[in-house]
Amino acid sequence: MSTTIPDLAALHALGAAQQPTYPDAAAVAANVARLRRMPPLVFAGECDDLKAKMAAVSRGESFLLQGGDCAETFEEVTADNVRNKLRVLLQMAVVLTYASSVPVVKLGRLAGQYAKPRSSDMETRDGVTLPAYRGDAVNGFEFTPESRIPDPTRLLDVYNASAATLNLVRAFVTGGYADLRQVHTWNTDFVKTSVAGQRYEALAAEIDKALGFMGAIGVDAEELKRVDFHSSHEALLLEYEHAMTRIDSRTDKAYNVSGHFVWIGERTRQLDGAHVEYFRHIANPIGCKLGPTATADDAIALAERLNPENEEGRLTFITRFGAGKIRDGLPHLVEKVTAAGVKVAWVCDPMHGNTFESSTGYKTRRFDDVIEEVQGFFDVHRALGTWPGGVLVEMTGDDVTECIGGGEEIDEEGLAHRYESVVDPRLNRVQSLELAFLVAEMLRQA
Numbered sequence: 248m249s250t251t252i253p254d255l256a257a258l259h260a261l262g263a264a265q266q267p268t269y270p271d272a273a274a275v276a277a278n279v280a281r282l283r284r285m286p287p288l289v290f291a292g293e294c295d296d297l298k299a300k301m302a303a304v305s306r307g308e309s310f311l312l313q314g315g316d317c318a319e320t321f322e323e324v325t326a327d328n329v330r331n332k333l334r335v336l337l338q339m340a341v342v343l344t345y346a347s348s349v350p351v352v353k354l355g356r357l358a359g360q361y362a363k364p365r366s367s368d369m370e371t372r373d374g375v376t377l378p379a380y381r382g383d384a385v386n387g388f389e390f391t392p393e394s395r396i397p398d399p400t401r402l403l404d405v406y407n408a409s410a411a412t413l414n415l416v417r418a419f420v421t422g423g424y425a426d427l428r429q430v431h432t433w434n435t436d437f438v439k440t441s442v443a444g445q446r447y448e449a450l451a452a453e454i455d456k457a458l459g460f461m462g463a464i465g466v467d468a469e470e471l472k473r474v475d476f477h478s479s480h481e482a483l484l485l486e487y488e489h490a491m492t493r494i495d496s497r498t499d500k501a502y503n504v505s506g507h508f509v510w511i512g513e514r515t516r517q518l519d520g521a522h523v524e525y526f527r528h529i530a531n532p533i534g535c536k537l538g539p540t541a542t543a544d545d546a547i548a549l550a551e552r553l554n555p556e557n558e559e560g561r562l563t564f565i566t567r568f569g570a571g572k573i574r575d576g577l578p579h580l581v582e583k584v585t586a587a588g589v590k591v592a593w594v595c596d597p598m599h600g601n602t603f604e605s606s607t608g609y610k611t612r613r614f615d616d617v618i619e620e621v622q623g624f625f626d627v628h629r630a631l632g633t634w635p636g637g638v639l640v641e642m643t644g645d646d647v648t649e650c651i652g653g654g655e656e657i658d659e660e661g662l663a664h665r666y667e668s669v670v671d672p673r674l675n676r677v678q679s680l681e682l683a684f685l686v687a688e689m690l691r692q693a
């Protein structure tokens with residue numbers, strides 16, 4: 248961490264992976280210059296608060312719930328969409344907290360999650376090949392040559408969309424919507440009639456009773472009226488992340504002020520790569536994905552580079568092995584990293600190792616695989632005596648049909664009903680709530 252960060256050219260010279268090829272360098276520079284003048288979206292002090300919370304996660308005193316869309320889109324920045332997402336995250340957090348009595352750190356995968364790494368640079372449909380869609384931060388989803396050209400004016404659109412989202416989220420979480428006494432009102436419409444929704448209703452009734460008792464004896468805690476909620480995204484696009492990095496006047500340290508928590512993806516975690524070089528200069532709490540090819544030595548080297556002072560709360564390893572690999576792959580990693588004295592929070596991403604294409608042509612995941620990976624994560628940590636610190640899920644507040652299974656028994660044919668994700672499939676609202684109940688049970692046992 249430092250008071251300066253390498254300039255953009257120096258980062259690119261490291262051969263940055265997963266970056267767009269913009270056709271007009273002058274237009275990129277002009278948009279980056281505009282971004283550099285924009286006010287921060289988050290305050291560095293808030294990032295420090297989150298770091299303290301993540302330190303509690305790494306010590307085994309809290310659990311992280313991180314969730315949101317795979318890829319946000321500008322089109323979906325609406326009051327309904329933001330509220331729906333927040334509502335299900337609040338419901339999930341209540342379930343986890345109530346059932347396990349463990350404090351839950353709430354982290355939205357939102358207000359900045361607009362850039363996507365892709366397996367392939369190009370996409371072919373019906374014999375036509377065009378550049379792959381890399382998120383609204385880069386190009387358009389529409390499959391036309393014009394739309395797929397990387398457009399740097401989108402960087403400012405990301406800023407504006409993130410500002411609007413964060414503004415509404417802040418209003419909701421501090422302005423009464425997240426008040427625990429609203430616990431029933433979050434359970435609305437189609438969710439209410441589902442099995443998970445009914446289970447939630449029963450839990451909400453117990454909370455109501457407890458709150459009624461507390462009120463009767465004169466306890467009116469401020470903590471019940473608002474929640475701490477932070478934002479996160481994968482800091483992938485160097486132009487955007489670099490332009491949104493500022494020196495904090497309190498500490499003279501560099502912070503990424505586009506989100507509280509930022510992470511390095513599986514495809515950009517090269518030890519000598521541009522992303523690791525950038526991340527080691529910022530003071531935010533950060534994450535790093537670790538997939539099945541990551542060795543324990545890789546993880547230790549990354550920790551030394553990204554967190555040389557071994558500061559608690561600074562670094563989170565987000566593992567994403569896949570349901571079939573986690574029980575074999577994770578133990579060695581956790582064991583060696585722990586033996587090396589590395590202070591880290593371990594979080595499970597049960598989504599990215601479990602994707603496949605359905606026979607009906609949709610990119611999907613099985614709800615059962617997601618649960619199986621989380622169960623494997625808990626089992627491995629229990630066997631090693633380490634703390635399963637949290638989950639990162641791709642979910643939405645709507646009743647989409649993108650993942651197979653769950654109580655609604657969505658099948659391969661059912662995916663067509665409402666498949667809206669522009670990249671990876673998300674759990675819908677009922678599946679998200681079901682996952683929360685299952686994870687709460689695992690957490691209670693942990």
Ligand SMILES: O=C[C@H](O)[C@H](O)COP(=O)(O)O
Pocket residue numbers: 317363364365366367599670671
């Ligand atoms: O969200 C994660 C990645 O961007 C995504 O899984 C890549 O998907 P692709 O393999 O379709 O490019």
Ligand SMILES: C=C(OP(=O)(O)O)C(=O)O
Pocket residue numbers: 317364481511512513514536567596599
């Ligand atoms: C791209 C992502 O995951 P991963 O880097 O683990 O593939 C993601 O979380 O959006």
